[in-house]
Amino acid sequence: MVNVNIAGALADLYTLQEHDQELDRIKEQQEQLPPELVEAREKWAALSEQLAQLKERYLALQREYQQNDLEIKDLVAKRKQAEDEQLQSSSIREQTQYENRIQQLSTRIDELTELTMPILEEMERLAEQIKELELQASELKPELDSLEAANAERVAALEEEYQAKLVKRQEMAGSIPASLLREYETIRRARRGVGVARVKVQGGFYLCEACSVQLPTHVAQRVYQSQQVVRCPGCGRLLWRGPENEG
Incomplete structure (x- = not known):
């Protein structure tokens, strides 16, 4: 590859990176939920969880x-049955036995009745709470559905924009040597979306635009000569001398 081709390929690569x-920004926008939708989802989740807990308690x-x-x-x-049999008993002993039996049964009935009343009261209280939460949920659901629908439309519009730009990206990539493109893509995946960086001059020193490391003079010279692809010794990104030095 002649000098101008390396410089031109890196310039095209930098444009491709932009x-x-x-x-990448479009994908991030797709994943970022509107605050009002996040809030509505959180409310719905909290209501659903609370309702589930109350209903579980009610069923128990x-x-x-x-x-x-x-x-x-x-x-x-x-x-x-004991009372009926007591009436038919003929001896005082049997009547006494039945009387004791009837008393034991009555005592147990009273105990269970006393235990059951608080259960009924709590069930009534829970039923009111469940009714109130279900009302809140029914009021929230249309709002949540509307927000979900709006977000789905937003995501679909961004996806349409993404696909259109992706086609353009494929066209742009076609002008870049395959080996250089593969190297860039590998670095970009490992380096937070930046695979190629410009060299900037600051205070008489040459710096990598991406990681701000000071480039040794011989490295900067190789970048400016554009006779080969040079990687930053600090971050490993491909180095481009920048548009002001092209021509």
Whole structure:
């Protein structure tokens, strides 16, 4: 490759990099959610989690209530049977036995009833909380859906722009030697999107634009001579002498 071709290829590569960075910015914009959508999602997630916890607690209490209720009904039936049998008993001993049995059953019924009342009260309280949260969720859902739809449109528009620029990028890349392009792309992936950097002069010193390392004189000379591709000794990026030194 003759000198002017190396210089020209690096100039084209730098222009390509600017295009690549624009593509990177579009992708970043696609991933960046609008603050109002982030806030709405967080509210929805918090409401959903709180609702799930309350409903889980309600179902647990409901199971406990139903179990107690079944036991109470069973005890009431047994007490009724004992009362009926007591009426049919013929001896004082049997009547006393039934009386003790009826008292035991009544005591247990009272205990379960006392345990069940707080469960019902808590279930009622939870039902009100669930109703309120479901109302909040129903009010938030249309807003969230609208924000999601707007964001989807935004992302789709950016994707359309990205694809158009990607086609242009492929056209630009076609004018750059394949080996140089591959080297640039490898460095760019490893170096935060910058694979080629200009050389800048500051205070009489030559510096790498990307990492600001001071370039040794012989390295700067090789860059300006454009007889070969030179990499920065500090960051490993390809070095270009810049447009002001072209021609």
